[in-house]
Amino acid sequence: MLAKGSFPWILTILGITSCFALAAYFTEYPYAKAGFTTGLLVLIFLFIFFRDPERYSVEGEECMISPADGRIVDIRGRKLCIFMNFQNVHVNRAPLQGKVTFMEYKKGGYIPAFCKDSHRNERQHIFIDTEHGEIEVVQIAGTITRRIVPYIKEGDFMEKGQRIGMIRFGSRVDVTVPDNFVIECNKGDKVYAGRTSIARLKQKE
CATH class of the missing domain: 1.20.5 (Single alpha-helices involved in coiled-coils or other helix-helix interfaces)
Incomplete structure (x- = not known):
């Protein structure tokens, strides 16, 4: 596909x-x-x-899944930064089920997406209201072709793993993890959109 x-x-x-x-x-x-x-x-x-394979998550409802294929290049508090190379699938997916409450597109520069300053690049901020709180997914374009293609709009209800859009060529996706989830990936780990668990819901004591 x-x-x-x-x-x-x-x-x-x-x-x-x-x-x-x-x-x-x-x-x-x-x-x-x-x-x-x-x-x-x-x-x-x-x-x-431009391949877009079907992805069926084997993780349970207690897991938050990766929004992008690639490698974890940074973990900043509750934010995970995932860099996508050319060989990765560039279609991004919703990490949790919820409603899209706000989207903001910002123009930007040409800094390589793996750099810490790439938040200045073209990017799309997506806020999703989930049962565990609001999360933010940020699609950041890279140096070659700065073009983010959204598949969703404000007000849409997203199933976990549903496609939210794609970024053409080298790029990055940042995602915030709710406080009641434990991050279970490390810097350098490879992850796959809609398939890899990046955080797990804390067990109730």
Whole structure:
């Protein structure tokens, strides 16, 4: 399955590649074959990058799941920072069930998403009211293509693991963990959106 919003990119490269293929077949244009080969490689990259596999969490209701594929690059108090490389799936998911109460889009710069100052980049703040309190998910764009594609709007009710949007190319997702959850991941851990538990509800004494 391909991510929502990916078809314009794929169709554009497919059209360009087709033109090079026709030029290589019908003309003696010296760069036609090279253009065709390059186009095919870019198409393969886009199909890999824009993949959007189904995810079914095996974790119970007491778990908070990762909103993004990638690696935990920082833990700041109750905030987890997840960096996504090119090979990661870039579709993000709701870490807990709840209602989207507020969304705020902010323009920004070109700082690499793994840097601590990347909060100055283009980003989308999503606030979700859950039964455990309000959480915030921040989608932060990277240096190459600053484009965040939301799949949701204010007032939507989200199931845990439901798709909330995607960030194109290198990027980061930050998420706050409610106080009544125990963080169970560490800096450097690999996580998967909609699948990996990042925090667990505290047991009642």
